Amino acid sequence: MSDSNDHNGFTLWMTGLSGSGKSTITDILIDRFEERQVPLEVLDGDIVRENLSKGLGFSKEDRDTNITRIGFVADLLSRNGVPVITAAISPYIETRAHVRKMHEGNSTFVECFIATSLEDCEARDTKGLYAKARSGEIPEFTGVSDPYEAPENPEIRVETAGKTAEESAQSIIDYLETEGLIPAA
């Protein structure tokens, strides 16, 4: 739509378990984008739940509604030339396929699977959420009492095991550069 913007619009759609590293990697990507003076909007799960989805819970239906709203806004931005990173668990294959479809013909959709194993996420448990999920204090917790459907053919698959967050972020930057979505540093 925006023919005046010399950056390509795209949506980098991160998906992965709670604690997989989506937010940490996103923070590094924000710095890398700034270094390149590439504009960026980040739609993380918390920002969107606060501003667009207050009142929604974690049932399949409510999760789908939340993810679809993120997809709607990501599409609006990216089709106008604005790079977007989304960082929500987005556990369902079908819902991710739906938001990909929303972008068709408008901008580039890049699914980025942060493939940290459940064991690793739970071993770290930086926010103590897995402990609460195991004790039943948090119901409907992805990976514990709720499904996580891993992507089968994501554009980017980040194997985080044995890597630093910097290295994981770099593998995403490498992909975006190779595809011409961001300029080289």
Place this chain on the structure above:
Amino acid sequence: MSDSNDHNGFTLWMTGLSGSGKSTITDILIDRFEERQVPLEVLDGDIVRENLSKGLGFSKEDRDTNITRIGFVADLLSRNGVPVITAAISPYIETRAHVRKMHEGNSTFVECFIATSLEDCEARDTKGLYAKARSGEIPEFTGVSDPYEAPENPEIRVETAGKTAEESAQSIIDYLETEGLIPAA
């Protein structure tokens, strides 16, 4: 944020009663923007209720939530250089002040009051909604059983009485051109 975009981002926030002409005028503005090859996103009440606010009703709280969501998305777009038109009734002064504040320091917020009188809206009643509101079939209808708080100092006040929709739209275009927000035709 986007230093690569040579159009200014702004939000043209239309407000006015149901049937005041917001959508008709918006349709004309879409054509005018296209003629100038200015990108545009339109967030009208129906689009947003479908994609961001399904399940919300028309209580003051739900209306405020809906309007705040439109404001959140309009700010995201306009601060990235994308012109946005919103066309929801947005009946409350306080809520409009809130969405204006969301834009502060990010982009230009232009409040545009479509000042069609209740009598004129009701006399036309193109969708038959006022009749339903008067009969009680639709509860909480703005102007009938729910308040509409007119803007006191909007950037644009469109007096539609005795004017065609084309003339009303032109007065908005004139303002946007004068302010340098869109190029002259």
